[in-house]
Amino acid sequence: MERTNTLSIQQSRDNDFIREVEEASGQTVSKCYQCGNCMASCVYTFAYDYPVTQIMRLTQLGQRDTVLGSSSIWLCANCQACTTRCPQNIDVAQVMETLRVMSRKANTVSQRDIRVFYDEFLRSVKTFGRVFETGLLPVYNLRTKRPFTDFDLAPRLMWKGKLSFLPARIKKRKKIAQIFEVIKRDRFSKDGKARPEPLSSQTDI
């Protein structure tokens, strides 16, 4: 995401965005006074395009596109350091999580590989009821065109007997698939802001 260096506050402020974030996360974004503790505590700050403090600030200013398109929200590991230390008792990690969900819905996920991994993960769950670790990686590698990821680990794991070549399947797979279908059907109806996911560019589970 390009960094914004000038900002017309009135023109760019999206009040609906602030409201949506607050409703979905249950957090009052205006409580943040930018002390920087989240940024100071976050071990991923080095990789973010906007540190957490600035994500909070951008959210306060209603900068929907910048926030939902940022890499930060997808590089957050939800490790809870920010939430634990926020002097204003804001569940910052929850805000980040909310932004991820919104960014998925808005189809603005900046980190394609992470999304692909997540998709494959969920596809595995939907199919088998459990995650098939051995099967997950090759598909991911294929789709992200990085065929050799973690290739170095395979021989050792095989030797340790940790790789299985058949997925574990649960009995009531239909029930799991049904949960996925219901969620998929309902996830846009809740906020009324349907932005249908184009299946062409990004796959869905």
Next chain:
Amino acid sequence: MLETDRIQLHKLVEEALPELDMMIGWTESCDPLQTTPVFIRDAKLISKLTLGPFCSQNLAGYLVKPPALESVPKDAKPIGICVKGCDSRSLVALIQEKFISRDRVRIFGIPCRGTIDWRKVAQRVGLSDVKSATVEDDFLVIDASGTTHRIGLEDVLARKCLGCRYPNPIIQDVLVGQVATPRSSSLETTYRDVDALDNKPIEERLAFWQSELDRCIRCYACRNACPLCVCQDKCIAETREPRWLTQRVGLPEKFLFHFIHAMHLAGRCTGCGECERVCPMDIPVTLIKEKLNKIMEEMLGYSAGLDPDGVPPLLTFNPGETEI
């Protein structure tokens, strides 16, 4: 058995009377279903004293109300008084609130097996021509208009007696007769009627009281009979200074009067039922106080008239009770 108790009472009073200023007890009246109070100074009258299921009146009130109190000089000898379990609680409350000191009364405690509500009898056999009435085991036997009626005691006992937890006097100097077994040991039984009303929807409760209290003629019999209603003619239901109530006869006035009576007795009422017994309009006024008694028990763990050293809960406080 009743006769044995009566003879024992006569004997005890005879022994005590020289040290007493006066003896207050019950005696038979022209109505076999009811007794009347008797004030005895003359030993010859002792034989008139009676006890038993027809002695429903609570005599404790006489200690603080005319005529008894006014006739007693300050340094006089103690007054003897007959009390049932419920009456004794009134006595405890009066001692607790220092209306009477313990050494001014000689208490003849009488265990009680329940008192007869003459209204309930009248509903069954009519009021006329009751020649005699006796209690045999669990039955009331009435000879009226030449017929003998046997009525189950449960059907004619006063409402308060059915849920009685304290049939035996809380305090006494002498006990007359055998200790009685409580009819109730639980809040559920004691407050059965309260719960029954509470379980109705609020609209029905309001309608109930509207219909009951509408009959109130504000004769103040309930107030006058209450041993703990100590204001008497200073009662704010009647005064102009301050002026809480007018002499209008609308339902609000009737409600407010009964609220005044109830709130003034909150945490003090011992549940003797006198207010209800004397009501000429047949209004269940004790029920109102029973509800407050239940609140006091549940909220503050307090029952009036059980501890002469206790303090009525609305006249004190506990800083720690944050949950109420």
Next chain:
Amino acid sequence: MKRVAYYKGCSLEGLAVEYDRSTRIVCEAFGIELVEIPDWNCCGSTPAHSYDPLLSAALAGRNLAIAADNGCDMVMTPCPGCLKSLKGAQETCEDPQQRKAFVDLVGKDVDGLKTVSLLQLLYEEVGAEALQKAVQRPLTGHVLIPYYGCLLTRPAQKARFDDPENPISMDRLIEATGATAPDFPYKTECCGATYGVTRNDFVGRLGGRILDMAARLGGEAIVVACPLCQQNLDMRQKQINKYYKSAFNLPVPYISQIIGLALGIDPKVLGLNKLCVSPRVLLEDRTQPDQEAQRVGAAVKPGPNQPGGIAGGESIQPS
């Protein structure tokens, strides 16, 4: 005998089989009956949550519902990630606005269940004192680094267990085995495991920092209670060394394995042979006072676990 529903989670079927094995053995040793939730399914982990929180709640909630159907009032999972999902499901179920949707998806409510981690179960239901009494093979003389990971005690309001900044439950259990547990400043720092596959450089950086600090404190091994932390620090230790230009060789056993060892259980049965970095050093008996014992707590000798080329471990520059 305490009866606890056991939600093992996908990792413990694959890369963390030894965690599953040692968990079962240790619980059995302390008289805790683990009832594996029949036909359990994956909780969906982070991918489900970032897709839709309700998906995560429903996937995790189904397992809780089965546990309740089997007459359990406590559900234990050794995986903090799964625990987070289970707690999320409970929270969703208790939220009046989402309760109906949740119950519709899961089929019933999941009220009244207590969800705990393996560590919490061992610390609260067994306790350090009972463990100490049960020790057959004291680990006296060993220096073990307690590493809790980011999710086990955080956020405090949801985890409701131990301290979010400086937890001590694992320290106490380690000490009960006779070993020394240094005051480890990175107890709850994130190891980067989430990005094990997608961002390998994160793992190098974050995992390296943890291994580095553990080595500085003279640790012989890093004890963990999370399958992801374990895989990250153990399986990927070589990758980390490559990124970090270091030569760490720190075994990363599970707390259940360490307790099992102290109880005198056969290391192989505990699956210690499944660890990538050999845990041989842990098997040394140091209960006899000799020179080795003096190493404990003393200044750290330079050794293979010292950090490599990067001074201070990390450098921060404005991006």
Next chain:
Amino acid sequence: MTDSSPRSSAPADQTAANTQGIKIVGFLCNWCSYGGADTAGVCRFKQPTDLRIVRIPCTGRMDPLFVAKSLIYGMDGVLVSGCHPRDCHYAVGNFYARRRMEALKLFLPFMGIDTRRFRYTWVSASEGQQWQKVVTEFSEEIHRLGPNPGVGPRSGENSKISNGLR
């Protein structure tokens, strides 16, 4: 946030028709809650206008009969507010009040009077915002309940309930 109040979600005209002329009496202790109401005013914290405040020196001055009288004679709501327990200007007045108010609160419904029409609360002189919250919530509650039906017609009005002697 205000969107969630049932008041604004109801059709405006209907709300107005139901609840016009709602009257709530508030008995406020001079030292704490009256000051709190002043503070709320000074801070311009907007509140519903149904409340009429009677200033009393202390909640210890509150005879529960003031509340009973108000409700019996048709007030739609009664609010009693004083210093926080332990903060009483007279040291213990509110401790007495607490018991008396609670007893009344439990008693009212037995007599057929909706106990939600009576609330007692503790608000200090500094808590303007808290006062706004208390007033707003209580007023909304009373508006939901609508006008107090009272216990029956006053004298002179036509009694429909009177059924004479039984």
Next chain:
Amino acid sequence: MRIGVFVCNCGTNIAGTVDTKRVASEALSFADVVYATNYMYTCSEPGQQEIQRAIGEHGLQGVVVAACSPRMHEPTFRRAVEKAGLNRYMFEMANIREHVSWIGNDREANTQKAIDLVRMAVAKLRFNNPLFSSKMPVNKRLLVIGGGVAGIQAALDCADGGMDVVMVERKQYIGGKMAKLDKTFPTIDCSSCILGPKMVDVSQKENITLYAASEIESISGYIGNFTVQIRKKATYVNWEACTGCGLCTEKCPSKKAADYFNEGLGAARAINIPFPQAIPKKAAIDAQFCRQLNGKKCGVCAKVCPVQAVDFEMKDSIVTEQVGAIIVATGYDLFDHSAYGEYGAGRYPDVISGIQYERILSASGPYGGHIRRPSDGKEPKDIVFISCVGSRDASVGRPYCSGICCMYIAKQAILTRDHLPESNSYVFYMDIRSPGKNYDEFVRRAQEEYGVQYIRGRVGKIYPRGDRMVVQGADTLLGVQVEVEADLVVLATGVESSAGAGELAEKLRISYDQYGFYMESHPKLRPVETNTAGVYLAGACQGPKDIPSSVAQGSAAASKVQSLFAHDTIETNPQVALVNERTCISCGKCIQVCPFGAIQWKELRGGIKKAEVLPTVCQGCGVCNATCPPKAIQLQHATDNQILAEVNELCA
């Protein structure tokens, strides 16, 4: 009664949302109202004259003013009607500003409410009676609770004015927190050089009685006549005899007693005088560490004491003092940073609090004024200061600004550079709050002249790496994470209310806020008064404060006391309970519930007893009135009839 109603526009404050003209015209229809008008500013001089003119012209017997809160202007208008010949209690106020015009914009609803409030006030006024005060003597002795700089200032001011002062201090020395400070901002004055002489003055003034190592046991009475019980805690040394020679301390074998004065940085002896300039300069035994008092054989101090002052049998004793006014100056405590797990929860020796650093800087401190770090005594090279530890932090229950930390950090950073010119100081801050005279200049000097590195951001975590502490923070101005390796970390711990503030408030019957700071009568106009007459506040017990403000408040409270003591008598409040003996039923319930013991039995002829109120003791709470079954006891000016009149108006 002839009643006049005056509706105030208060400029547009009321008239903006209330039709005051209509309120006045409606008022004319109320019973007994013979005159009603609205006026621009009723409280102004001409406004008051207008009331007085109407009283004369229309023969008014009672006045209602509908304006602001009676808590604001009731006294003003009472004086005004009194000047026109009415009794001041023949006056009522309707609050149509704070309770009407300022809280709603609906003009119609507001006007209707204002009319109701005026109707209620008129209805009440019809039951008002003239009331008359009596006079009672004032005991011109002052009690000062707390011997910090605010209390000292107040005590000295009053003592200079010739009044008797009793000072009670919980610790064994006076001087408070200021006695522990090295230097003061923004002048870098030596703290003990400016405070010391004042402390000496306290001990030398003949009209100041000092009870150190003492606490307030109980307080009864009322303005002009308080009775105070003071618990003198056992010091195990007879202070009448002790000369402060220090021989006992020198010989005491218990050498590891807690050094409270040095904030735990050093070790003290079990018997000691906390610091060389202590006032009173008397030794006391810390029972926790004394060998003799813990059943071991010792008694060395008793043997060496040249004046036999040591008394192991000493017990707490209670003394009673009579005073006419009380100044509360109990100061503050500092936040305990062990609440911060991310900063090590107090387990790292080189992460210290600001007050500990103050002791390190002090020449009379544990290190003799040389900056060293507690862990190994090394001179630190890199020092990090962190602001807002226990301030502006809702997560630890301290959302307020402590007000002094920004300044004391700047001072400490400057002093650090003075002591160790080669060192580097870093300050992590969120905002700099320096709104005092020469304050901001001082902070600028720290940055410009002393090269202190200010970093805008909070610190997330502090942990050891080797023998140094890693401070992991943020620079929010750059939007980056920063890391500083430090030898010493100083946490600017914030201000919190003094331990036990709540209990003392309850004894004083004053109120305190949710954080334990005492409530002033009015945040702007009555900053040192409390709602309990005769009790005044000074210093940080009312809220975080620096030294100049504390001293100013000490003097302000002293001046309030002096104006009280300028009179020989004070008027009693006539709004007290009164018994109607004709309706009193002698039940004694009023006597039972009165919180002040203000009601007693009075025996009439014939031995009949009735309740009687002592008007000087009665505080006017009205509990008796609420309790009395026949309502024979009535609280004047809040009688049943008056309250009922208001209620009846509403129910009508």
